[in-house]
Amino acid sequence: MKKAILAYALASICTVFTTGSALCQLTSDFESLRLGNAEVQGPTDIRKINITTERDYMNTIDIKVVRKFLRDFQSGKNIVWTERSNGIYVAQFFIDSVKTIIAYNKNGSWKYMLKTYGESKMRSDLKNRIKNSFPDYSIVEVREIESPGSDNIICSVQIKDGKNIKILKIQNNEMETEAECTEP
Numbered sequence: 001m002k003k004a005i006l007a008y009a010l011a012s013i014c015t016v017f018t019t020g021s022a023l024c025q026l027t028s029d030f031e032s033l034r035l036g037n038a039e040v041q042g043p044t045d046i047r048k049i050n051i052t053t054e055r056d057y058m059n060t061i062d063i064k065v066v067r068k069f070l071r072d073f074q075s076g077k078n079i080v081w082t083e084r085s086n087g088i089y090v091a092q093f094f095i096d097s098v099k100t101i102i103a104y105n106k107n108g109s110w111k112y113m114l115k116t117y118g119e120s121k122m123r124s125d126l127k128n129r130i131k132n133s134f135p136d137y138s139i140v141e142v143r144e145i146e147s148p149g150s151d152n153i154i155c156s157v158q159i160k161d162g163k164n165i166k167i168l169k170i171q172n173n174e175m176e177t178e179a180e181c182t183e184p
Contacts, residue, residue: 064108065089115144129175130157130168137161
């Protein structure tokens with residue numbers, strides 16, 4: 001039974017990572033994710049907020065959230081806001097080709113941040129470590145997950161060698177293979 005569940009989970013992960021359009025959607029479609037004290041809610045309680053002017057910010061999103069966001073992410077482009085039924089505001093945007101998703105409480109404190117980017121935006125020490133451990137693989141995508149009050153950033157890195165795909169998890173300076181599969 002455990003092997004069947006593990007095989008199903010592995011096949012699901014590989015399917016998502018091998019489908020081009022699903023790569024972008026995965027970051028916003030988390031069912032649930034625990035990061036220390038932070039929790040990402042599922043997509044069932046989302047209300048998209050259309051913001052086209054500064055006045056829309058004032059009338060739609062709690063002012064503490066707006067102030068914090070504008071102070072921290074002045075250079076954000078293509079910002080899309082959503083509001084969860086539990087009072088969490090989520091901003092999705094790009095900074096220097098890095099897709100960023102950040103969630104805030106109503107008081108303006110952030111709950112989690114997720115960044116998605118390619119090999120060219122990786123830290124060189126992380127890139128070198130992966131290249132040394134898996135010399136025949138190319139880096140397809142990197143996801144950083146960060147929660148407040150923690151210096152611990154979790155990285156999930158998808159690497160590929162022909163039809164072979166691996167998903168690496170890097171946390172606390174330790175790297176492990178979280179999943180591997182072969183494309184059909």
